[in-house]
Amino acid sequence: MPTSYVYYPGCSGLGTSLEYEISTRAVCQALGMELQEIPDWSCCGSSPAHTVDHVFSSALAARNLALAEEMGLGTVLTPCPSCLTNLKVAAWRMQERSFLQEVNKYLEQPCENQVQVKSVMQALIEDVGPSGIRERVQSPLKGLKVAPYYGCIMNRPPGVMDFDDPENPIAMDQILKALGAQVVDFPLKVECCGASYGIPRQEVVLHLSGKLLDLARVQGADALAVPCPLCQMNLDLRQGQINSFLQQDFQLPVFYYTQLMGLAFGLEQKDLGLDKLCVDPWPALNRAKQRQAEEQEKKGRKQKQRRDRQDSAAARSASE
Amino acid sequence: MYPLRLDSQYDSRFVQDVREASGQDPNLCYQCGNCTAGCPYTFVYDLPVHQIMRLLQAGQKERILSSRSLWLCATCQSCTTRCPNNIDVAQIMDVLRHMARRKGYITEKNVARFQESFLKSMQRHGRVFELGIMLGYILRTGRFWTDMELGPKMAFKGKLSSKPHDIKGKQEVAKIYEKFMGGPK
Numbered sequence: 001m002p003t004s005y006v007y008y009p010g011c012s013g014l015g016t017s018l019e020y021e022i023s024t025r026a027v028c029q030a031l032g033m034e035l036q037e038i039p040d041w042s043c044c045g046s047s048p049a050h051t052v053d054h055v056f057s058s059a060l061a062a063r064n065l066a067l068a069e070e071m072g073l074g075t076v077l078t079p080c081p082s083c084l085t086n087l088k089v090a091a092w093r094m095q096e097r098s099f100l101q102e103v104n105k106y107l108e109q110p111c112e113n114q115v116q117v118k119s120v121m122q123a124l125i126e127d128v129g130p131s132g133i134r135e136r137v138q139s140p141l142k143g144l145k146v147a148p149y150y151g152c153i154m155n156r157p158p159g160v161m162d163f164d165d166p167e168n169p170i171a172m173d174q175i176l177k178a179l180g181a182q183v184v185d186f187p188l189k190v191e192c193c194g195a196s197y198g199i200p201r202q203e204v205v206l207h208l209s210g211k212l213l214d215l216a217r218v219q220g221a222d223a224l225a226v227p228c229p230l231c232q233m234n235l236d237l238r239q240g241q242i243n244s245f246l247q248q249d250f251q252l253p254v255f256y257y258t259q260l261m262g263l264a265f266g267l268e269q270k271d272l273g274l275d276k277l278c279v280d281p282w283p284a285l286n287r288a289k290q291r292q293a294e295e296q297e298k299k300g301r302k303q304k305q306r307r308d309r310q311d312s313a314a315a316r317s318a319s320e
Numbered sequence: 321m322y323p324l325r326l327d328s329q330y331d332s333r334f335v336q337d338v339r340e341a342s343g344q345d346p347n348l349c350y351q352c353g354n355c356t357a358g359c360p361y362t363f364v365y366d367l368p369v370h371q372i373m374r375l376l377q378a379g380q381k382e383r384i385l386s387s388r389s390l391w392l393c394a395t396c397q398s399c400t401t402r403c404p405n406n407i408d409v410a411q412i413m414d415v416l417r418h419m420a421r422r423k424g425y426i427t428e429k430n431v432a433r434f435q436e437s438f439l440k441s442m443q444r445h446g447r448v449f450e451l452g453i454m455l456g457y458i459l460r461t462g463r464f465w466t467d468m469e470l471g472p473k474m475a476f477k478g479k480l481s482s483k484p485h486d487i488k489g490k491q492e493v494a495k496i497y498e499k500f501m502g503g504p505k
Contacts, residue, residue, distance in 0.1 A: 063489070
């Protein structure tokens with residue numbers, strides 16, 4: 001049964017997180033989720049706006065919520081945690097009548113605060129579910145060890161975001177497991193990657209994102225999976241900078257979780273955007289395949305040994 | 321050591337303003353230090369966040385607003401999530417940053433310039449144009465070597481759109497911007 005949603009892609013989907021945008025759309029289509037883009041959507045203001053003024057950031061978000069209301073579908077989905085936070089925090093603040101009135105002073109089309117905002121991930125879990133995802137899998141990601149890194153604001157603050165656990169979220173773990181991947185323990189699931197300080201205070205990001213890569217490696221992960229364009233950029237695009245800063249040699253691909261979904265669904269390469277990742281993902285994917293093949297072979301050998309033993313035991317008892 | 325004069329430096333107006341703007345009661349803080357323990361940015365802060373809370377209780381406006389920490393907080397929500405007394409600490413930090421900006425205490429200039437470049441790009445096009453933000457930042461700071469090696473990498477991956485995406489309603493966005501950030505330059 002196809003479900004329709006209002007869709008807010010966010011600015012980074014037009015540039016630095018192109019592959020997230022492509023793979024999100026492809027995966028949703030494969031699962032019968034229809035995404036209707038808000039016509040003429042504008043920037044949500046992201047963190048720079050809320051550091052200036054809360055009415056300012058809410059007005060920027062509310063322009064989009066007002067356009068979404070007109071579409072009459074009830075729920076807006078966005079893949080980007082930063083957009084998600086801004087839209088959700090604005091909606092949360094606008095529950096107070098006086099705040100809503102204040103925001104509406106700055107809008108051409110007034111917002112009534114009538115739509116629900118969710119992440120694409122939340123809709124995947126609540127409306128499709130891990131079993132629905134598992135059913136669609138064609139080539140399971142067996143053997144691939146993935147560190148699930150959610151970033152700091154997907155689920156926090158819990159009172160506003162109202163989905164999954166704020167300290168130990170598991171939605172993406174469930175998705176990755178449904179794809180057949182092996183999810184490693186990752187205690188820094190919600191620890192901040194350094195956010196947008198990469199440009200003005202680069203060393204802050206290199207230090208914080210370096211910790212995440214280090215933990216992923218310690219946990220034996222082949223790759224990280226993320227839902228956030230800013231986290232992805234810090235961990236992937238800046239991995240070379242992190243390596244020189246920390247004297248390390250990390251080679252960890254950082255997938256958007258939707259790319260891994262597309263891969264397991266057997267979608268076409270053009271719908272995955274794997275070639276957009278800076279750290280080449282293929283060595284890790286091939287390593288996982290090889291590991292899986294070796295496991296299979298070992299299993300086969302063990303089964304054969306067991307069968308042989310049983311056969312010889314049967315032969316012995318027959319001869320006695 | 322920074323001496324605190326609780327008799328002469330307590331700014332009750334300031335405390336009241338923070339209370340109203342944040343909707344939080346700073347006096348609920350009992351200095352357990354959980355916020356600082358979880359804050360990923362303590363290593364670059366001049367004042368750890370629990371000290372900002374204590375200084376706020378003591379009405380130390382000047383000391384707080386001139387702190388670099390306000391500009392290095394990424395609003396990652398660890399403090400808010402972990403406060404045992406349910407204080408929205410990140411909200412207080414945000415409100416303090418608003419005040420610092422309005423009163424001209426911009427202690428991390430490049431952070432503020434980055435934020436300006438971002439918002440300026442949004443004002444101009446309705447959506448942010450990443451390459452434009454970068455160029456705007458470089459022009460504002462003169463730091464032309466910033467991430468120089470990343471540009472070609474991204475361009476090669478086809479991830480750096482060379483054209484802005486102007487929307488039809490960009491005037492609406494510009495109007496909101498100008499109300500809060502001042503007129504067009």
